[in-house]
Amino acid sequence: MSTGNMNLTLKIWRQKNGKEAGNLVSYQVKDISPDMSFLEMIDVLNEQLINKGDESIAFDHDCREGICGMCSMFINGRAHGPKEGITTCQLHMRSFKDGDTIVVEPWRAASFPVIKDLTVDRSAFDRIIAKGGYISVNTGNAQDANNIPIPKTEADAAFNAAACIGCGACVATCKNSSAMLFVAAKISQFALLPQGQVERETRALNMVNQMDEEGFGNCTNTGACEVECPKGISLENIARMNREFYLANIK
Amino acid sequence: MSKIESNIPEGNLEQKWSKYKSTVALVNPANKRSLEIIVIGSGLAGSSAAASLAEMGYKVKVFCFQDSPRRAHSIAAQGGINAAKNYQNDGDSTYRLFYDTIKGGDYRAREGNVHRLAEVSANIIDQCVAQGVPLAREYGGMLSNRSFGGTQVQRTFYAAGQTGQQLLLGAYSALERQVGLGAVEMYSRHEMLEVVIIDGKARGIIARDLVNGKLERHFGHAVLLCTGGYGNVFYLSTNAMGSNVTAAWKAHKRGAFFGNPCYTQIHPTCIPVSGDHQSKLTLMSESLRNDGRIWVPKKQGDTRKANEIPEEERDYYLERRYPAFGNLVPRDVASRAAKERCDAGFGVGNSKMAVYLDYKAAIDRYGKTQAKKLNIDNPTAEQLSEFGKQVVQEKYGNLFEMYDQITGENPYEVPMRIYPAVHYTMGGLWVDYNLMTTVPGMYALGEANFSDHGANRLGASALMQGLADGYFVIPYTIGAYLSKEISVKPISTDHEAFVNAENDVRTIIDKFFSIKGTKSVDHFHKRLGKIMWGKCGMARNEKGLEEAIQEIRVLREEFWTDLRVLGTPNEFNPELEKAGRVADFLELGELMCIDALNRNESCGGHFREEYQTDEGEANRDDVNFSYVAAWENKGNNNYELHKEELKFEAIKIAARSYK
Numbered sequence: 088m089s090t091g092n093m094n095l096t097l098k099i100w101r102q103k104n105g106k107e108a109g110n111l112v113s114y115q116v117k118d119i120s121p122d123m124s125f126l127e128m129i130d131v132l133n134e135q136l137i138n139k140g141d142e143s144i145a146f147d148h149d150c151r152e153g154i155c156g157m158c159s160m161f162i163n164g165r166a167h168g169p170k171e172g173i174t175t176c177q178l179h180m181r182s183f184k185d186g187d188t189i190v191v192e193p194w195r196a197a198s199f200p201v202i203k204d205l206t207v208d209r210s211a212f213d214r215i216i217a218k219g220g221y222i223s224v225n226t227g228n229a230q231d232a233n234n235i236p237i238p239k240t241e242a243d244a245a246f247n248a249a250a251c252i253g254c255g256a257c258v259a260t261c262k263n264s265s266a267m268l269f270v271a272a273k274i275s276q277f278a279l280l281p282q283g284q285v286e287r288e289t290r291a292l293n294m295v296n297q298m299d300e301e302g303f304g305n306c307t308n309t310g311a312c313e314v315e316c317p318k319g320i321s322l323e324n325i326a327r328m329n330r331e332f333y334l335a336n337i338k
Numbered sequence: 339m340s341k342i343e344s345n346i347p348e349g350n351l352e353q354k355w356s357k358y359k360s361t362v363a364l365v366n367p368a369n370k371r372s373l374e375i376i377v378i379g380s381g382l383a384g385s386s387a388a389a390s391l392a393e394m395g396y397k398v399k400v401f402c403f404q405d406s407p408r409r410a411h412s413i414a415a416q417g418g419i420n421a422a423k424n425y426q427n428d429g430d431s432t433y434r435l436f437y438d439t440i441k442g443g444d445y446r447a448r449e450g451n452v453h454r455l456a457e458v459s460a461n462i463i464d465q466c467v468a469q470g471v472p473l474a475r476e477y478g479g480m481l482s483n484r485s486f487g488g489t490q491v492q493r494t495f496y497a498a499g500q501t502g503q504q505l506l507l508g509a510y511s512a513l514e515r516q517v518g519l520g521a522v523e524m525y526s527r528h529e530m531l532e533v534v535i536i537d538g539k540a541r542g543i544i545a546r547d548l549v550n551g552k553l554e555r556h557f558g559h560a561v562l563l564c565t566g567g568y569g570n571v572f573y574l575s576t577n578a579m580g581s582n583v584t585a586a587w588k589a590h591k592r593g594a595f596f597g598n599p600c601y602t603q604i605h606p607t608c609i610p611v612s613g614d615h616q617s618k619l620t621l622m623s624e625s626l627r628n629d630g631r632i633w634v635p636k637k638q639g640d641t642r643k644a645n646e647i648p649e650e651e652r653d654y655y656l657e658r659r660y661p662a663f664g665n666l667v668p669r670d671v672a673s674r675a676a677k678e679r680c681d682a683g684f685g686v687g688n689s690k691m692a693v694y695l696d697y698k699a700a701i702d703r704y705g706k707t708q709a710k711k712l713n714i715d716n717p718t719a720e721q722l723s724e725f726g727k728q729v730v731q732e733k734y735g736n737l738f739e740m741y742d743q744i745t746g747e748n749p750y751e752v753p754m755r756i757y758p759a760v761h762y763t764m765g766g767l768w769v770d771y772n773l774m775t776t777v778p779g780m781y782a783l784g785e786a787n788f789s790d791h792g793a794n795r796l797g798a799s800a801l802m803q804g805l806a807d808g809y810f811v812i813p814y815t816i817g818a819y820l821s822k823e824i825s826v827k828p829i830s831t832d833h834e835a836f837v838n839a840e841n842d843v844r845t846i847i848d849k850f851f852s853i854k855g856t857k858s859v860d861h862f863h864k865r866l867g868k869i870m871w872g873k874c875g876m877a878r879n880e881k882g883l884e885e886a887i888q889e890i891r892v893l894r895e896e897f898w899t900d901l902r903v904l905g906t907p908n909e910f911n912p913e914l915e916k917a918g919r920v921a922d923f924l925e926l927g928e929l930m931c932i933d934a935l936n937r938n939e940s941c942g943g944h945f946r947e948e949y950q951t952d953e954g955e956a957n958r959d960d961v962n963f964s965y966v967a968a969w970e971n972k973g974n975n976n977y978e979l980h981k982e983e984l985k986f987e988a989i990k991i992a993a994r995s996y997k
């Protein structure tokens with residue numbers, strides 16, 4: 088952990104678009120404050136590039152507080168960088184030290200094609216949700232909210248599953264590019280709630296089928312996704328999803 | 339006659355909305371299928387509107403600039419959402435929520451709109467729970483509530499510190515369901531850059547596909563702008579990096595009046611600026627003021643560490659100045675009080691521009707109750723502190739972690755340092771009771787409109803308003819317009835209005851590349867932010883505002899002659915996106931200053947130093963300024979003011995006191 092300002096070498100993936108090949112390019116940044124966030128450090132580099140007349144590095148980001156799920160960098164071989172339980176935008180430069188070389192790559196998965204540099208296309212996730220990641224209740228159909236008491240433990244468990252930010256770090260980390268953790272989190276949220284029971288089976292079937300259709304790989308239980316998930320989505324969800332899928336299939 | 343008509347229904351305040359609903363014109367199901375609606379934005383307002391309208395049978399297209407609709411800025415809302423459910427049996431009611439909101443807005447909002455908001459608030463919670471939104475619950479299985487600023491009841495529903503995320507994921511799931519059913523066409527990574535107006539009515543948009551840079555034309559019988567707030571005009575704010583005014587501003591330049599642009603909310607509890615590299619500011623949710631106590635040392639320039647300053651040498655200035663509401667005064671009041679202490683030399687931290695938000699007392703208090711619950715008779719100090727921390731973690735854990743991440747300090751052990759930051763914009767496109775702008779067929783919902791919060795928004799009311807607009811208001815009010823459009827066939831996008839609008843967009847994009855100057859977009863954005871924060875921020879005065887207007891004009895000149903945008907228009911190009919947004923901020927900023935200069939009073943978030951009481955409170959002028967300022971764009975940065983008088987029939991307008 089660093090307290091003074093740092094000089095760093097960055098090796099960053101540059102790729103003009105989805106059709107052309109990319110490669111790692113080295114850059115130097117100087118006088119980086121430990122209080123900067125990782126993305127602010129990239130901002131500094133981009134400003135430097137523009138001033139030199141070079142195109143800036145394209146990367147996804149928006150909220151910069153760990154909740155929108157937009158940021159997505161593979162840093163020194165790990166999704167969202169060296170610290171656990173946080174997103175790229177929450178990583179601060181105090182986690183590095185003067186003289187470090189930092190390698191930054193995009194999420195790599197066949198189902199997440201590169202758009203440019205560090206930006207990838209994760210729209211497959213939306214298409215999976217569109218197949219069943221909801222409860223079919225039209226606006227105006229609802230009864231009074233407190234008519235459905237839900238034990239706190241179950242409500243909390245559903246909330247924990249619902250905390251997934253859809254960042255795709257699980258896919259990027261998995262050697263099979265499996266999206267099981269993401270899909271399981273959504274299936275679990277609804278499986279745990281009374282409101283989710285009616286469509287329980289069709290939901291599991293349709294979402295899992297879409298996941299396969301998008302070309303995500305299989306789960307071989309290595310558990311790497313759980314470790315890198317910034318929201319601590321647990322592997323238990325995958326077990327629950329498998330159960331849901333199995334039960335739906337034998338009917 | 340003024341050109342603006344609020345179209346608030348006649349009759350008793352309590353009956354306006356129900357009467358409106360039962361008499362508004364309807365569109366029959368067959369006709370709905372042939373009516374197309376464009377929704378720009380997929381935040382709470384856009385997603386809820388799009389899903390509801392698609393469920394009703396309309397053909398809907400939704401646009402957002404993020405890679406997924408689920409990432410709209412609403413996702414970042416932390417603290418909660420208000421609703422007049424009175425589940426806590428503490429005296430809440432529709433009227434009380436209405437009253438608190440009007441008073442909280444410093445008597446600068448419309449009674450009719452706000453009452454409707456309070457009426458539908460309860461339905462929102464029902465709808466969200468039915469969708470499977472996991473709101474916080476008590477052990478008995480019932481929903482839990484907490485308090486937010488400016489109220490004395492507990493009406494705020496929440497999901498830990500991730501309320502916006504959970505509500506948006508609910509609305510997003512409803513939206514994706516309609517996408518799956520083919521009722522909504524979703525356009526992610528698309529940015530709307532112009533509206534198309536034909537015979538005076540909004541008939542479509544020009545959007546840029548951000549991945550390949552292509553300009554697209556889209557027709558709609560109506561266009562809904564649900565594009566969020568413009569706090570990023572200040573560069574540093576709690577908003578997401580991409581939040582911007584472009585959609586609203588293009589609409590404004592095509593005829594939609596802009597309401598109360600100077601009303602900005604500065605949130606009192608944010609993590610202070612740590613250096614020049616700062617790209618955004620992080621909010622520490624208002625919910626933290628439920629249990630945290632705010633203080634500064636009684637001694638000026640005190641250099642001791644917080645924990646070394648004894649109790650009697652601390653000034654809990656909010657509790658001292660506002661005993662009735664204490665730490666839960668509304669945001670504008672809390673922010674100004676923090677600024678006052680820091681300006682007077684009592685600030686803390688390296689920059690001295692911060693105050694403490696302290697959880698020690700809450701940890702002690704919760705520790706004791708928890709020990710009782712666990713039947714531990716003589717708990718040790720360590721046990722108490724341990725129990726207390728557990729309770730605090732359960733309630734605010736993710737916020738505490740966030741603070742720790744950003745500052746490297748542990749807020750369970752040392753008080754947090756906080757300072758006000760730009761957070762929300764009450765101003766926005768002027769809309770009537772139907773949420774329609776001054777351009778027929780063009781609507782504005784959510785933070786993008788000016789409507790319900792007057793000069794100051796109460797905490798947990800933006801989520802409520804966004805979802806009220808989308809789920810429960812627009813599905814009715816759009817019928818009033820579309821029922822008259824049923825015979826209008828879709829207009830070909832070869833129509834010259836589409837061609838011209840697309841050419842206008844292309845001209846601006848080409849201009850950006852042709853300047854070939856020396857400075858980045860961020861360079862100009864930061865400078866604009868400094869002007870706005872310094873002269874049109876928490877405190878404003880005539881001289882500063884006049885200077886700011888001049889400075890912005892000069893900066894705008896420089897932008898258009900010295901900007902550097904690299905790459906090409908026909909590819910994914912984030913610098914180009916930013917250039918377009920900052921170009922619009924450079925015009926909006928001037929209008930905000932003009933509006934602030936025109937409003938010779940202090941109200942809510944708009945504090946003119948010339949207009950304050952002896953005690954430093956905002957001094958409103960109801961005789962001369964009880965109106966909505968609706969600005970018409972006359973071209974070339976000229977603006978004409980239209981006034982909508984505010985009438986208070988149900989509430990007696992009074993000085994706003996939280997003492």
Ligand SMILES: Cc1cc2nc3c(=O)[nH]c(=O)nc-3n(C[C@H](O)[C@H](O)[C@H](O)COP(=O)(O)OP(=O)(O)OC[C@H]3O[C@@H](n4cnc5c(N)ncnc54)[C@H](O)[C@@H]3O)c2cc1C
Pocket residue numbers: 378379380381382383384401402403404407409410411412413414415416417418419501502528529530531564565566567576577578581582584585621761762783784785786797798799800801802804
């Ligand atoms: C950190 C933070 C915490 C908050 N916490 C709370 C809280 O606890 N309670 C509360 O009530 N309020 C809170 N607020 C306020 C509240 O979150 C917002 O006011 C509200 O979510 C705005 O919703 P919206 O739907 O109007 O817009 P947004 O959610 O901002 O969505 C805007 C949408 O418009 C799209 N868009 C914008 N321009 C274009 C364009 N040109 N082309 C295409 N698409 C475009 C974006 O892609 C996005 O989808 C908070 C705000 C912040 C910043």
Ligand code: SF4
Pocket residue numbers: 250251252253254255256257258268269272315316317318319320
């Ligand atoms: S499960 Fe975790 S890693 Fe995967 S998308 Fe959700 S938050 Fe990201």
Ligand code: FES
Pocket residue numbers: 147148149150151152153154155156157158174175176177
């Ligand atoms: S930018 Fe939103 S999670 Fe990182």
